[in-house]
Amino acid sequence: MAKTGKKLTPMMERYLEVKHQNPGTLLLFRMGDFYELFYEDAEIAARILGITLTSRDKNSSNPIPMAGFPHHSLDSYLYKLIHAGYRAAICDQVEDPKKAKGMVKREVTRVITPGTLTDDALLDPHENNFLASIYFGKSDIGLAWLELSTGRFLTSNTTAEHLVDELARIHPAECIFAEGNTALQNAIGHLETMLSERPSWTFAEEECEKLLLTHFGTKTLEGFNLEQGTPAITAAGALLEYVQETQRSAIPHINQIEPYERGDRLLIDEATRRSLELTRTIREGKREGSLISVLDETVTSMGARLLNDWIANPLTSLDEIQKRHDSVEEISQNPVLCNDVREQLSKTYDLQRLTARIATGRASARDLSFLAQTLALLPKLKAKLSGRKAELLQSLEAGIDLCAEVRNEIETMIVEDPPLTLNEGGVIRSGFSDELDELRSLSKGGKEWIASYRNEESERVGIPHLKVGYNKVFGYYLEVSAAHADKVPEHYIRKQTLKNQERYITPELKEYEEKVLKAEERAIELEQTMFDTLREKVAKEATRTQRTAEVLAQIDVLFGLAHLATHAGYTRPEMTTDPVLDIRESRHPVLDRLQPSGEFVPNDVLLGEPYGRVQIITGPNMAGKSTYIRQAALLTLMAQIGSFIPASEARIGIADRIFARVGASDELSKGQSTFMVEMTEAARILNSASDRSLVILDEIGRGTSTYDGISLAWSMTEFLHDQIKARTLFATHYHELTELTQTLKQASNWNVAVHEQDGEIVFLHKIVEGSANKSYGIHVARLAGIPDQVIQRANQILATLEKDHFDDSGQTTIPPRKQKKSMHQQLSLFGNAPHPVLDEIRDLNVDEMTPLAALEELYRIREQLN
Numbered sequence: 105m106a107k108t109g110k111k112l113t114p115m116m117e118r119y120l121e122v123k124h125q126n127p128g129t130l131l132l133f134r135m136g137d138f139y140e141l142f143y144e145d146a147e148i149a150a151r152i153l154g155i156t157l158t159s160r161d162k163n164s165s166n167p168i169p170m171a172g173f174p175h176h177s178l179d180s181y182l183y184k185l186i187h188a189g190y191r192a193a194i195c196d197q198v199e200d201p202k203k204a205k206g207m208v209k210r211e212v213t214r215v216i217t218p219g220t221l222t223d224d225a226l227l228d229p230h231e232n233n234f235l236a237s238i239y240f241g242k243s244d245i246g247l248a249w250l251e252l253s254t255g256r257f258l259t260s261n262t263t264a265e266h267l268v269d270e271l272a273r274i275h276p277a278e279c280i281f282a283e284g285n286t287a288l289q290n291a292i293g294h295l296e297t298m299l300s301e302r303p304s305w306t307f308a309e310e311e312c313e314k315l316l317l318t319h320f321g322t323k324t325l326e327g328f329n330l331e332q333g334t335p336a337i338t339a340a341g342a343l344l345e346y347v348q349e350t351q352r353s354a355i356p357h358i359n360q361i362e363p364y365e366r367g368d369r370l371l372i373d374e375a376t377r378r379s380l381e382l383t384r385t386i387r388e389g390k391r392e393g394s395l396i397s398v399l400d401e402t403v404t405s406m407g408a409r410l411l412n413d414w415i416a417n418p419l420t421s422l423d424e425i426q427k428r429h430d431s432v433e434e435i436s437q438n439p440v441l442c443n444d445v446r447e448q449l450s451k452t453y454d455l456q457r458l459t460a461r462i463a464t465g466r467a468s469a470r471d472l473s474f475l476a477q478t479l480a481l482l483p484k485l486k487a488k489l490s491g492r493k494a495e496l497l498q499s500l501e502a503g504i505d506l507c508a509e510v511r512n513e514i515e516t517m518i519v520e521d522p523p524l525t526l527n528e529g530g531v532i533r534s535g536f537s538d539e540l541d542e543l544r545s546l547s548k549g550g551k552e553w554i555a556s557y558r559n560e561e562s563e564r565v566g567i568p569h570l571k572v573g574y575n576k577v578f579g580y581y582l583e584v585s586a587a588h589a590d591k592v593p594e595h596y597i598r599k600q601t602l603k604n605q606e607r608y609i610t611p612e613l614k615e616y617e618e619k620v621l622k623a624e625e626r627a628i629e630l631e632q633t634m635f636d637t638l639r640e641k642v643a644k645e646a647t648r649t650q651r652t653a654e655v656l657a658q659i660d661v662l663f664g665l666a667h668l669a670t671h672a673g674y675t676r677p678e679m680t681t682d683p684v685l686d687i688r689e690s691r692h693p694v695l696d697r698l699q700p701s702g703e704f705v706p707n708d709v710l711l712g713e714p715y716g717r718v719q720i721i722t723g724p725n726m727a728g729k730s731t732y733i734r735q736a737a738l739l740t741l742m743a744q745i746g747s748f749i750p751a752s753e754a755r756i757g758i759a760d761r762i763f764a765r766v767g768a769s770d771e772l773s774k775g776q777s778t779f780m781v782e783m784t785e786a787a788r789i790l791n792s793a794s795d796r797s798l799v800i801l802d803e804i805g806r807g808t809s810t811y812d813g814i815s816l817a818w819s820m821t822e823f824l825h826d827q828i829k830a831r832t833l834f835a836t837h838y839h840e841l842t843e844l845t846q847t848l849k850q851a852s853n854w855n856v857a858v859h860e861q862d863g864e865i866v867f868l869h870k871i872v873e874g875s876a877n878k879s880y881g882i883h884v885a886r887l888a889g890i891p892d893q894v895i896q897r898a899n900q901i902l903a904t905l906e907k908d909h910f911d912d913s914g915q916t917t918i919p920p921r922k923q924k925k926s927m928h929q930q931l932s933l934f935g936n937a938p939h940p941v942l943d944e945i946r947d948l949n950v951d952e953m954t955p956l957a958a959l960e961e962l963y964r965i966r967e968q969l970n
């Protein structure tokens with residue numbers, strides 16, 4: 105920051121001092137009714153907010169760049185600055201205890217960063233706004249994340265391998281970590297999250313633990329099921345320190361911390377999340393066109409945020425999934441119930457964020473009134489849910505805490521539609537407090553007296569149109585037009601002369617004014633005290649209202665899914681632990697929504713027993729291969745979230761992981777080549793998939809030479825088939841790969857049918873068994889307008905290439921795979937001819953045999969060979 109050569113004013117000296125204490129943060133300096141920014145901050149603000157860049161000390165040789173806006177616009181301008189990726193410190197005028205009353209100094213009252221937003225005006229109601237903290241322990245990595253606007257605080261230990269996936273799942277707005285960790289910055293720099301370095305001491309293990317214990321007022325963290333001394337605790341402590349540092353006010357709503365259990369959730373890595381467009385589209389990064397835009401039929405923001413969570417964490421427990429399906433089924437069979445409950449829910453306010461505001465003392469009278477109005481809806485909602493058969497619905501009904509006394513307290517004290525601020529008065533109902541009523545009547549009586557005094561005076565002194573006015577400088581006054589100034593009695597005291605009027609006060613007026621103003625002032629003071637007491641009382645019940653809010657969110661999501669199932673014609677999938685996918689007449693949830701009704705061509709997805717677990721899908725460009733394989737993954741995921749799916753019937757084997765590698769994306773921004781990223785992701789699939797996983801691959805290997813690509817795709821498919829045994833859908837343009845089915849027992853060929861008529865191709869979008877007999881790539885190129893000469897030459901080259909890849913009988917010239925080494929030796933022993941003993945060995949379920957049983961089997965087989 106350039107400092108001017110000449111002496112600065114004390115105010116600017118203070119600005120620079122505060123700025124120095126808050127590096128890398130835009131400083132919003134309160135100046136009267138304005139917030140002002142200086143130097144580089146002013147230039148940034150002018151660019152982002154579109155406000156005028158002016159300068160302080162315009163006439164000096166070194167004017168200071170300056171920009172500002174009225175204080176009442178703070179929220180909207182802050183919103184823009186934070187969403188543009190900046191941190192901001194609010195430097196307000198506060199009373200200086202060292203100086204005389206009324207003397208102020210400027211202090212930072214709050215630092216606002218993307219991860220520490222709490223005001224509704226700055227937050228997206230439908231999205232969680234997490235702040236995450238990462239700590240590298242000796243072996244594990246500690247991760248903690250917090251939603252400051254609701255107080256939800258989670259923590260877990262993870263590994264370097266899973267860190268990026270975990271962060272992609274949490275999708276934090278901001279991440280804090282110890283300064284100087286450039287490796288981490290490189291690894292997560294591509295995620296849409298602000299990276300905030302913190303001093304290393306804020307991650308000191310012992311201090312972090314102590315901070316948590318002090319905050320929660322406990323001696324150990326066992327009550328929260330947290331293991332002390334783990335990196336997760338350090339990450340959580342450092343996070344809390346950051347929140348205290350930025351908020352600079354109490355945070356009692358953060359009253360518990362949960363360990364995050366990853367075990368019973370379906371794991372989805374970052375590449376898969378992106379490829380499947382779960383919450384954002386790949387190309388435009390928009391919510392519209394993603395899976396969540398179809399699934400989200402919630403009517404509350406609490407429900408919308410929970411649905412985000414459900415999509416990030418699909419279930420893997422058969423029992424839990426079925427409980428959600430039971431609920432969705434029961435609700436969708438009762439459309440009247442569904443509509444009634446959704447209508448009630450739509451009238452509720454955001455109970456989670458309201459509760460947090462109440463707990464932190466930020467709630468207005470309106471907030472309390474909103475809480476009471478929301479609680480008032482609960483009895484009807486609870487009654488609607490009573491007597492339901494589904495176990496989950498029963499437990500949700502039981503979980504609704506009516507908080508009747510809380511509601512009653514608010515309703516008896518606060519008027520139905522309270523004013524925005526307490527200064528206006530009139531927040532507390534009349535009849536609630538005798539003292540307040542008396543003060544109000546005194547004030548009202550005084551005002552009435554002043555009105556009648558005006559009439560009497562007007563008659564007495566003979567001045568028509570005598571007016572009574574009020575201003576802050578000299579209180580109530582009488583206003584006389586200049587034409588009647590000569591009639592003004594002597595005891596009137598002149599206070600002001602305007603162009604056509606004169607203003608006077610009188611002793612009687614002052615006497616009543618005192619009464620009115622005193623009463624008014626005392627009434628407002630009393631209202632404030634009474635309101636604070638009520639707010640503290642309600643804050644004590646925050647845990648109850650917060651729990652009810654969570655229940656409402658779940659009800660909203662389940663009823664939303666049921667509503668969707670009914671309106672979009674979805675069916676309940678039968679769930680199983682067998683690794684199978686048998687989905688009939690299924691549709692892609694997003695395309696089905698976007699295309700005009702009936703235009704989407706439904707397809708069967710048949711994978712696992714008895715159809716074989718690997719499908720190789722060929723077909724021309726634009727035929728629908730990617731759509732089909734994504735559809736299979738999306739429907740599995742939807743089913744595991746608890747949703748019904750767009751299909752006529754389905755049997756879905758629960759997946760432990762879903763892997764999708766579909767299409768190239770923004771890899772270049774990560775500084776890696778497309779092919780390198782493709783291979784890194786493929787390596788990860790081959791290293792972490794299991795026989796319970798679902799793998800979908802789209803054109804793997806196309807980022808390198810055709811030969812390298814085919815070879816890699818070929819051997820990967822063999823590996824997935826033989827070693828991992830995962831259900832796999834592989835869409836490819838390499839027709840050579842269709843030959844794989846000759847050697848892989850569990851693999852089958854499918855293609856997307858096209859109809860060729862008079863040289864024209866009609867896309868049928870129908871998946872049929874068998875391989876595509878033609879690529880049609882050149883055909884599609886011709887349709888796209890490639891010159892005839894080029895097309896003819898391409899056909900010529902194609903014919904030559906095809907000849908090189910296949911022998912005279914049409915068989916591929918690629919040699920058959922060798923399985924495990926021992927098998928290879930036996931194969932050479934027996935030659936390639938089929939042998940019953942080989943088949944027997946192949947069918948042995950070695951994984952499930954005891955060593956003794958295996959030995960016995962070996963003796964028996966040797967007997968056969970003798």
Ligand SMILES: Nc1ncnc2c1ncn2[C@@H]1O[C@H](COP(=O)(O)OP(=O)(O)OP(=O)(O)O)[C@@H](O)[C@H]1O
Pocket residue numbers: 695703704705706707723724725726727728729730731732869870
């Ligand atoms: N089952 C279907 N019913 C109707 N339209 C479909 C269907 N499947 C795909 N489409 C349409 O075809 C378009 C292309 O589909 P998709 O991207 O899946 O083709 P592809 O075979 O993977 O093509 P490429 O090989 O060029 O990547 C889709 O955007 C969609 O509009």
